Each structure stands twice: as C-alpha cells, then as structure tokens.
Amino acid sequence: MNTPFRLDKHPRRSQPPLASPPDRYFEQLPSRVMERVTSEVNSPVRWLGLLPAPLRTALASLVLLGGFATTYVLIQHPPTPPADSLASVPQQELVDYLLASDQRVTLTDLAELPATAQPLPETYLQASPSEVQDVLDAQPLEDTYL
Amino acid sequence: MEDQEILVKFDDPATRNVAFNQLVRKYQQKVYWHVRKMVIDHDDADDLTQDVFVKVWNHLASFRRDASLYTWIYRIATNECLSFLASKRRKFFLPLHDVGAELTAKVEADASLAGDEVERTLQKAILRLPDKQRLVFNLRYYDEMPYEQMAEVTGTSVGALKASYHHAVKKIEQYVTEASLNN
Numbered sequence: 001m002n003t004p005f006r007l008d009k010h011p012r013r014s015q016p017p018l019a020s021p022p023d024r025y026f027e028q029l030p031s032r033v034m035e036r037v038t039s040e041v042n043s044p045v046r047w048l049g050l051l052p053a054p055l056r057t058a059l060a061s062l063v064l065l066g067g068f069a070t071t072y073v074l075i076q077h078p079p080t081p082p083a084d085s086l087a088s089v090p091q092q093e094l095v096d097y098l099l100a101s102d103q104r105v106t107l108t109d110l111a112e113l114p115a116t117a118q119p120l121p122e123t124y125l126q127a128s129p130s131e132v133q134d135v136l137d138a139q140p141l142e143d144t145y146l
Numbered sequence: 147m148e149d150q151e152i153l154v155k156f157d158d159p160a161t162r163n164v165a166f167n168q169l170v171r172k173y174q175q176k177v178y179w180h181v182r183k184m185v186i187d188h189d190d191a192d193d194l195t196q197d198v199f200v201k202v203w204n205h206l207a208s209f210r211r212d213a214s215l216y217t218w219i220y221r222i223a224t225n226e227c228l229s230f231l232a233s234k235r236r237k238f239f240l241p242l243h244d245v246g247a248e249l250t251a252k253v254e255a256d257a258s259l260a261g262d263e264v265e266r267t268l269q270k271a272i273l274r275l276p277d278k279q280r281l282v283f284n285l286r287y288y289d290e291m292p293y294e295q296m297a298e299v300t301g302t303s304v305g306a307l308k309a310s311y312h313h314a315v316k317k318i319e320q321y322v323t324e325a326s327l328n329n
Contacts, residue, residue, distance in 0.1 A: 017262070030174065
C-alpha cells in the first residue's frame with residue numbers, strides 16, 4: 001500500500017471480526033444470570049458483595065487488626081484463677097447448683113459443712129492457750145517428745 | 147417489552163424475576179459485544195457480562211427512573227471492563243502495551259481474520275490504543291453511539307470525547323500506513 005490508510009475509506013463493520021460465542025450461548029445466558037442472582041440473594045454475606053472493593057479490603061484489614069488486638073489484650077490480662085472466680089459466685093447460687101447437680105449432695109450435707117471447716121483441735125480441746133502451756137510445763141521432761 | 151414496563155414489573159416482588167429475565171434477554175447481546183470488544187476473549191467476556199447483570203440486579207432498585215436504562219447498563223459494563231483490564235495489568239505487572247500485545251495475540255489466533263491483512267493490521271492498531279481511548283473508539287466507530295450518549299456512559303465531556311476519537315483515528319491510520327510500508 002503506497003497511499004496513506006484512511007479509516008473513513010475502509011469498509012466499516014458493525015463489530016470487529018471476532019469469533020462468534022458458542023452455539024445457544026445467548027439462549028442459556030439469562031438462566032445462568034438468574035441462577036447467580038438468586039444464589040446471591042440467598043447468601044448470608046450478600047451485603048459484603050455490595051460494598052465497593054476498597055471498602056471490603058479496609059474491612060478485612062480491620063477484622064485482622066481486631067484479631068491481633070484481642071490476642072494482645074488476652075496475653076496482657078490472663079484469665080482469673082478458678083478459685084477466685086468461684087469466690088465471686090454468690091453462696092445461694094452455689095447451694096442451688098450443688099443441690100440441682102448429680103453430685104448426690106443434700107441440704108443436710110451442706111448444713112454440716114461449716115462445722116467441719118473449723119480447725120479440728122477446737123472441737124474437743126476446751127482450754128485457753130495459757131492453760132495449755134501450764135499443762136505442758138508440768139509434764140516431766142523425759143516424757144515429752146519435743 | 148419497553149424499559150418502563152420492565153422497571154414497573156421489577157418493582158413488584160411477584161414479577162421481579164420475570165422482569166429481570168426480560169431485561170437480560172433484551173440487553174445481553176449489546177452488553178456481551180461491548181465487553182467482548184474490550185477484553186477480546188470469550189470466557190472473560192462471559193464472566194464480565196454475568197457480573198454486569200448481577201450488578202444491575204443489585205442496584206436496579208436505586209436506579210433513577212428518569213434516566214436511560216440502556217445508558218446506565220452500558221456505563222456499568224464499561225466500568226467493569228476498565229476495572230478488569232486494570233486489575234489484569236496490576237496482577238501480572240504488565241505495562242500498557244503488553245496487555246495490547248496479549249489481546250493482539252488472541253485476535254491473530256482468530257481464524258475469521260485469515261487472508262484479510264488490512265483488517266488484521268487495523269485490529270492490531272485498535273488494540274494498541276490505551277483502554278479508555280479504545281473504549282471511546284469502539285462506542286463511536288462500531289456502535290455509532292452519539293457523543294451525548296457516550297458522555298453519559300463514560301462520564302466525560304463531549305469535547306473531550308471528540309478529541310479522544312480524533313486522536314484514536316489518527317493513531318490507527320498512522321499505524322496501518324506504517325505497517326503497510328514495512329511489508
């Protein structure tokens with residue numbers, strides 16, 4: 001070609017010479033679109049798809065940062081020991097729980113519990129500390145095991 | 147079915163699916179070919195065409211009823227194409243001309259162009275244009291869309307579109323002329 005190419009002299013096509021889509025493509029396309037649309041409507045995270053891409057990225061970053069922050073806070077403040085947690089539970093709730101559970105605990109067992117919690121010698125030794133000391137001093141030295 | 151009739155039926159939940167099916171049937175070929183001219187590959191065009199209609203479904207309730215439905219759908223399709231090409235370039239770290247080369251390779255593999263050297267060179271020249279300029283060229287040259295409508299679709303002024311089309315034609319004519327002289 002020796003003369004410059006002129007687009008307005010070139011035969012105009014209604015579209016570029018590209019291969020046609022597969023047979024029956026346009027017959028099937030509406031049902032494929034409807035399938036996608038209905039599946040997206042039923043999706044529980046559909047609202048995520050409606051957000052613009054930059055906002056979705058920002059949201060994902062925020063969730064990730066939140067995860068890191070939660071982990072950091074949990075490491076800094078370890079959970080309360082079980083004994084402390086138990087001490088904070090009201091006594092009435094503990095009683096209700098024990099009576100309702102399968103531990104075969106009765107109200108009588110619970111009533112006797114405070115008595116057994118006292119130091120054992122106090123239940124049978126009715127003497128003051130000075131009386132006890134006097135009795136110990138009166139004992140012969142060879143009979144003591146101290 | 148007229149656009150207004152489709153929109154009225156879409157507003158009624160009982161006839162929404164039927165109306166949308168009619169809308170897809172009415173515009174599917176225009177959308178498909180608009181997209182196909184930009185991305186060349188059928189599979190890419192198929193995915194994007196479906197994406198366009200899913201977006202139409204999601205946003206049709208908020209569509210201004212006094213605007214043109216056809217222009218609005220074209221605009222969604224245009225944005226989808228430009229985003230797709232930009233993301234492709236980002237994904238593969240490709241400069242502008244490499245995407246053009248990739249699209250050119252697809253056109254060259256197309257048997258329908260066999261024997262028509264000028265047409266093949268013309269297609270190569272079109273694919274070397276920047277995405278937005280190629281879009282303007284396609285809308286004007288192939289679709290013969292009025293500049294006012296193109297302005298609505300692309301969100302660009304009529305003057306800028308005329309200048310863009312003029313430059314695109316000059317670039318194409320220069321490329322085809324030089325290619326002919328080299329052969």
